[in-house]
Amino acid sequence: MEFKNANQLTEICSNNNIPISEAMIQCEMFISQKSREEIISQMTHSYNIMKKSVYRALSEDLKSIGGLIGGEAKKILNRGKNNKSVCGTLMNKAIGYAMGVLEVNTSMGLIVAAPTAGASGVIPGVFIALQEExxxxxxxxxxxxxxxxxxxxxxxxxxxxxxxxxxCQAEVGSASAMAASAIIELMDGDVQKCLDASSTALANILGLVCDPIAGLVEVPCQKRNALGASNAMISAEITLSGIVNRVPFDEMVTAMYNVGRSLPFELRETALGGIAATPTGCRLCKSIL
Structure with a gap:
């Protein structure tokens, strides 16, 4: 049971009366030729790594390789504990946890690249905040x-x-889309709502450039993971409120890809443009290297 686009996925879910999660399990069984038990066990292992990466950032004093980030997650979450967060408890946890995972990643700790190391905080941030809430x-x-x-x-x-x-639209944007869809199913939304929320999440970050200072996944990447986590939750809330996304998921994915290909190479993780090319970005790069 394999699918190549959202239309095929929707058809599979509709014909078999199953949610997206079950369709993916069956797809993975088909592709990998592994049993359901093996696949679920592997995913359980991945989720455990995600949780450990979140809590490690809160229990240890981590320092990134470039020295540009470290300790930000604790600062965010301490405001939440003191009831000072303007974002509320759930969003405070989501953005704090997302930023924490980037601290673990950039200090060479174990994370799950879902979908990439640079966007590895989005899904854990959203999932663990929702689980606790x-x-x-x-x-x-x-x-x-x-x-x-x-x-x-x-x-x-x-x-x-x-x-x-x-x-970065392809990294943090994709992670946002993935998390937004999961939130919808978690809240008993149907397949179309999952895809609508994903489309909204991609649209919200369309055109976001990738410009890491010194080529390291630290600044501005950490804060963009917080953006990705909040974007996923905002996109899901919009969709759960009954607001329909006007552009279908498949078309939004194509738009995202075309926009990415249109970006100058300086804005695609080369550290030659955007924030990385500012006077401060260049100075930090020289001090690190």
Whole structure:
């Protein structure tokens, strides 16, 4: 049971009366020739790594290789603990957790590149914040990773998740789309709503460039993971409110890919443009290298 685009995915889900997560499990079984138990076990392992990466950032003093980030997650979450967060508890956790995973990643810790290392904080940030807020089980959250995986699978088949090829819209944007879809299924939304939320998330970050200072996935990447986490939740909330996205998911993926290809190479992870090319960005680069 394989699918190449959102229309095929929707048809499979409709004909078999299954959610996106189940369609992805069956797709993975078909592609890998592994049993359901093996696939779910592997995904459970991935979710455990995600959780550990979030909590490690909160329990240790991490320093990134470039020295540009470290300790930001704790600062965000401390405001939440002191009831000072303007974002509210759920969003405060989501953005803090997302930023924390980037601290683990850039200090050479273990993370899950979902879909990339540079965007590895978005899904853990969203998932673990939601799990804590609504008391979802690990089993439920692991299942939602298959939903997110289906969206990532479609994007990689029809566009790209690479910042070097498509800009940060392809990294953080894809992660946002994956997380947004998972939120919808988690909140009992149907397949079309999952795809609508994903399309909205991509649209919200369309054109976002990839311009890491010194070529390191630190600045501005960490804060963009916070943006990605909040974007996923905002996109899901818009969709759950009954607001329809006007551009279908497949078309939005194509648009994202075309925009990425249109970006100058300086804005696609080369560290030659954008923030990386500012006087401060160049000074920081020289001090690191």
């Amino acid at each position: 609504f008391n979802f089980t690990d089993e439920t959250m692991t299942k939602m990773l298959f939903n997110a995986g289906a969206i990532g699978y479609l994007i990689t088949r029809n566009a790209t998740v690479s910042g070097a090829e498509g800009g």
